[in-house]
Amino acid sequence: MTLSLIVLIVLGLAVIGYFFGRQRAVRTAERDGAKLHSLPSYHGQSVALFVAVPALFLLGAWLFLQPALIESSISGKIPDSAVPEGGAKSLVMFDVRRIADGLSQLVDRGDMSEASLKDMRADVTDVRSRLAEVGVALGSDVSPVVLEAAKEYRSIELTASFFRNLAVLLVALALGAWSLARIQPRLRARNISETFVTALLMGSSLVAILTTAGIVGSLLFESISFFKMYPARDFFLSATWNPQFRGGSDLGFLPLLWGTLYVSVVALALAVPVGLMIAIYLAEYAGSKLRSFAKPAIEVLAGIPTIVYGLFALITVGPFLRDWIAQPLGLGSSSSSVMTAGLVMGIMLIPFISSLSDDIINAVPQAMRDGSYGLGATKSETIKQVILPAALPGIVGAFLLAASRAIGETMIVVMGAGAAARLDLNPFEAMTTITVKIVSQLTGDTEFASPETLVAFALGLTLFVFTLCLNILALYIVRKYREQYE
Amino acid sequence: MTEVTADIATATGRLDGRSLFKVGERTRKRQAAERRFRMMGLAAVIFSILALIGLMTSILSNGLSSFRQTYVTMDIHLDAAKLDKQGNRNPADLEKITTFTIQPLIQSALQKTMQERGISVDGVNAKKAVELISKEAPAQLRRFILENPQVIGTTVSFDLLASGRIDGYYKGRVTMESAALDRNISPEQLMLADKFKQAGILESRFNWAFFTAPDASDTRPEAAGLGVAILGSAYMMLIVLVLALPIGVAASIYLEEFAPQNRWTDLIEVNIANLAAVPSIVFGILGLAIFINFVGLPQSAPIVGGLVLTLMTLPTIIIATRAALKAVPPSINDAALGIGASKMQAIFHHILPLAAPGILTGTIIGLAQALGETAPLLLIGMVAFVREYPGAPPEGFFDPASALPVQVYNWTQRGDPAFVERASGAIIVLLIFLVVMNAIAILLRRRFERRW
Numbered sequence: 001m002t003l004s005l006i007v008l009i010v011l012g013l014a015v016i017g018y019f020f021g022r023q024r025a026v027r028t029a030e031r032d033g034a035k036l037h038s039l040p041s042y043h044g045q046s047v048a049l050f051v052a053v054p055a056l057f058l059l060g061a062w063l064f065l066q067p068a069l070i071e072s073s074i075s076g077k078i079p080d081s082a083v084p085e086g087g088a089k090s091l092v093m094f095d096v097r098r099i100a101d102g103l104s105q106l107v108d109r110g111d112m113s114e115a116s117l118k119d120m121r122a123d124v125t126d127v128r129s130r131l132a133e134v135g136v137a138l139g140s141d142v143s144p145v146v147l148e149a150a151k152e153y154r155s156i157e158l159t160a161s162f163f164r165n166l167a168v169l170l171v172a173l174a175l176g177a178w179s180l181a182r183i184q185p186r187l188r189a190r191n192i193s194e195t196f197v198t199a200l201l202m203g204s205s206l207v208a209i210l211t212t213a214g215i216v217g218s219l220l221f222e223s224i225s226f227f228k229m230y231p232a233r234d235f236f237l238s239a240t241w242n243p244q245f246r247g248g249s250d251l252g253f254l255p256l257l258w259g260t261l262y263v264s265v266v267a268l269a270l271a272v273p274v275g276l277m278i279a280i281y282l283a284e285y286a287g288s289k290l291r292s293f294a295k296p297a298i299e300v301l302a303g304i305p306t307i308v309y310g311l312f313a314l315i316t317v318g319p320f321l322r323d324w325i326a327q328p329l330g331l332g333s334s335s336s337s338v339m340t341a342g343l344v345m346g347i348m349l350i351p352f353i354s355s356l357s358d359d360i361i362n363a364v365p366q367a368m369r370d371g372s373y374g375l376g377a378t379k380s381e382t383i384k385q386v387i388l389p390a391a392l393p394g395i396v397g398a399f400l401l402a403a404s405r406a407i408g409e410t411m412i413v414v415m416g417a418g419a420a421a422r423l424d425l426n427p428f429e430a431m432t433t434i435t436v437k438i439v440s441q442l443t444g445d446t447e448f449a450s451p452e453t454l455v456a457f458a459l460g461l462t463l464f465v466f467t468l469c470l471n472i473l474a475l476y477i478v479r480k481y482r483e484q485y486e
Numbered sequence: 487m488t489e490v491t492a493d494i495a496t497a498t499g500r501l502d503g504r505s506l507f508k509v510g511e512r513t514r515k516r517q518a519a520e521r522r523f524r525m526m527g528l529a530a531v532i533f534s535i536l537a538l539i540g541l542m543t544s545i546l547s548n549g550l551s552s553f554r555q556t557y558v559t560m561d562i563h564l565d566a567a568k569l570d571k572q573g574n575r576n577p578a579d580l581e582k583i584t585t586f587t588i589q590p591l592i593q594s595a596l597q598k599t600m601q602e603r604g605i606s607v608d609g610v611n612a613k614k615a616v617e618l619i620s621k622e623a624p625a626q627l628r629r630f631i632l633e634n635p636q637v638i639g640t641t642v643s644f645d646l647l648a649s650g651r652i653d654g655y656y657k658g659r660v661t662m663e664s665a666a667l668d669r670n671i672s673p674e675q676l677m678l679a680d681k682f683k684q685a686g687i688l689e690s691r692f693n694w695a696f697f698t699a700p701d702a703s704d705t706r707p708e709a710a711g712l713g714v715a716i717l718g719s720a721y722m723m724l725i726v727l728v729l730a731l732p733i734g735v736a737a738s739i740y741l742e743e744f745a746p747q748n749r750w751t752d753l754i755e756v757n758i759a760n761l762a763a764v765p766s767i768v769f770g771i772l773g774l775a776i777f778i779n780f781v782g783l784p785q786s787a788p789i790v791g792g793l794v795l796t797l798m799t800l801p802t803i804i805i806a807t808r809a810a811l812k813a814v815p816p817s818i819n820d821a822a823l824g825i826g827a828s829k830m831q832a833i834f835h836h837i838l839p840l841a842a843p844g845i846l847t848g849t850i851i852g853l854a855q856a857l858g859e860t861a862p863l864l865l866i867g868m869v870a871f872v873r874e875y876p877g878a879p880p881e882g883f884f885d886p887a888s889a890l891p892v893q894v895y896n897w898t899q900r901g902d903p904a905f906v907e908r909a910s911g912a913i914i915v916l917l918i919f920l921v922v923m924n925a926i927a928i929l930l931r932r933r934f935e936r937r938w
Binding site for chain 2: 208218410463
């Protein structure tokens with residue numbers, strides 16, 4: 001029974017339950033001659049909710065946990081001798097899973113019966129070529145231990161799926177029957193269904209907390225296993241980044257941090273003054289004509305995906321800077337550079353800064369402006385000496401939020417900044433950032449349990465902590481500032 | 487206004503024999519500073535508009551040409567003796583036809599056409615001439631034969647893709663000079679292409695295949711299309727819509743209408759505010775660690791991408807929905823409660839329908855953001871080279887697929903400059919989708935927004 005079928009069955013049961021519940025409520029009321037406490041549809045609703053929600057929850061939780069549980073039970077049975085030299089158990093498990101999938105496909109296609117699958121032996125049949133028929137390409141021949149594990153994996157999975165379907169249907173039917181049975185005119189069905197819905201609403205708002213927990217949990221868990229393999233002191237304090245596929249890599253964090261900060265500084269040096277001036281000009285000077293044209297144009301800049309900016313950096317800004325500035329001045333010959341990524345990221349951040357500062361400037365009370373004008377100050381004097389100082393905390397908050405975005409930005413630096421990890425002052429050299437290295441370490445073909453891959457989680461954790469601190473600080477400052485004028 | 491007051495101030499004090507209408511030194515300086523400041527502001531606005539124009543021009547000038555493609559049209563005799571040796575049109579035997587069998591058919595057809603039309607260029611033999619046609623053409627032909635076995639033995643007119651260099655020649659990317667240095671094409675071959683064009687065998691037309699064809703390998707940029715990527719993106723948007731909209735609306739209703747003022751609620755609020763600002767790549771790490779490594783979902787699958795994008799879109803939807811719920815005047819709620827509705831009834835029957843346009847607008851904007859998101863998808867393996875279309879949903883959600891922005895990134899990583907054109911073309915497609923979505927959002931807001 002496929003997954004979508006079982007979901008459909010549960011939903012169908014819920015619909016049936018709704019009508020049964022409704023009908024039963026009306027009937028019992030007629031029979032007893034009593035008045036219903038709740039409208040009949042609430043009786044139906046409560047039955048439907050009891051049928052569908054717990055069953056679907058059970059299904060979701062089961063799907064979420066089953067693979068991990070099966071995996072741990074199987075991987076305990078694979079002896080260390082089956083793990084190839086220099087490889088990891090997780091890779092063997094990966095093969096086991098794929099072989100099990102392939103075997104299921106063979107059976108599904110009718111190429112092989114369950115019985116012949118049971119007799120299949122790795123030293124007799126050419127498992128690899130059989131699996132290749134269904135599109136499961138394996139790197140090497142299948143060892144008997146692995147095949148046995150795959151067969152067991154498959155059989156456990158089949159049993160587990162059977163029990164899962166059984167359990168889900170039983171829960172749906174049992175709860176449905178129970179909630180049908182308790183229907184009587186006096187039953188406060190509306191309160192029941194409303195409490196149920198409130199619980200669902202609350203559960204939905206927990207998704208945010210679960211997401212944060214998932215992020216922190218996965219980052220911490222994998223980072224800890226990284227720091228077990230690679231000393232934390234070398235990671236945070238070494239100035240060489242030189243990952244090797246064969247192990248023995250130098251994974252120093254400093255060059256990446258330097259690149260990240262350098263690119264962000266260039267970006268903010270462009271974006272903050274320009275964004276701020278735009279906000280000031282549009283709020284205080286511009287006529288309605290210019291405003292009605294410029295504001296949407298800047299909002300368009302804000303809605304453009306970062307991949308577009310990345311492509312812009314790669315095909316236009318990078319070559320332009322190289323041919324017109326870096327090469328004539330003898331500063332470098334690379335089209336991907338700190339300057340390229342920084343300038344393009346600056347353009348990306350302009351609308352962000354200008355819309356935040358716009359809010360902040362508008363929040364400064366008009367009375368302060370009027371007071372300043374009354375003393376004879378010009379517009380620019382009022383802005384520079386009254387509005388900006390008053391808005392400073394808010395602007396600092398906007399600056400911090402922009403900095404956090406700059407540090408976490410990925411596509412622009414992947415396509416514009418380059419991949420060479422170095423500590424250099426020349427902005428026309430290619431440098432690399434934390435996000436670039438997360439992408440390159442996690443999209444390569446290295447095995448998962450090696451420090452070269454796990455370092456990405458440590459980088460991710462540092463990035464997360466960095467941006468989290470900046471965000472919390474910024475939100476705190478902005479909130480404090482708003483309260484000041486409310 | 488201000489300078490006059492300043493002058494009057496001096497006038498009442500000491501006139502020093504100056505006229506009231508003569509502007510003093512200090513005033514002039516202040517006015518100059520005022521003008522300078524104003525100019526700086528205007529310059530900033532102009533700079534950002536120029537940046538927008540530059541961005542658009544760069545993308546359009548590089549990418550528009552990808553919507554046209556050069557084709558070579560000719561009659562090819564599908565020799566039954568070569569294609570179907572048994573002569574029984576058995577599909578299982580036909581499966582065994584390789585592109586190596588078909589390549590000579592194309593070559594001889596080309597030779598025949600050249601002879602009939604009297605086209606020839608010195609130094610271009612038959613083998614060199616067939617290089618004008620894409621390496622994808624035999625595969626294209628093979629697919630056609632497998633789908634229509636009855637054509638074997640007949641002569642059929644085909645539109646074959648021209649090779650990437652020839653295509654680039656008519657788009658200005660390849661010139662005679664660059665061809666002289668290029669191992670893949672020679673100036674003589676370009677001359678031959680020109681003669682083909684004069685004879686009407688070779689022509690450019692609208693490139694439908696760009697929207698439907700799957701990705702192609704490094705050496706065949708002319709065959710690369712966005713089919714799989716568009717399908718993958720559409721699947722992910724569907725998942726995001728189905729998951730993020732109900733969860734987001736439910737969470738907003740709880741936080742806005744039911745949540746008590748306590749630490750727990752504060753924690754949820756802080757969490758949502760922070761999730762909106764967490765770098766997108768961190769969500770990719772989450773997807774990789776939880777959905778792929780822990781739950782065991784397949785790599786490169788739209789379901790994983792959809793789940794990750796759902797988590798990223800939730801804060802946007804929640805923030806928009808809460809604003810929409812807040813905008814409904816409390817009098818509506820009070821009236822509903824006053825005539826005996828329960829709190830739940832007041833919300834679901836009255837407040838929510840009135841807030842729906844705002845919620846929908848926020849959802850569309852959230853979806854538009856999710857559509858352009860790239861970084862998290864890189865980490866969950868969507869950069870993989872996928873040529874097979876994913877199946878129909880829901881099973882298709884678990885098949886490998888690509889996504890529009892990831893396809894752009896993928897193409898920029900290839901060597902052939904023709905892929906830059908494709909990448910820019912894909913960006914144009916992506917931007918068109920985004921413009922349409924945002925336009926719908928704006929229309930909805932204009933049409934249904936109510937001021938209370």
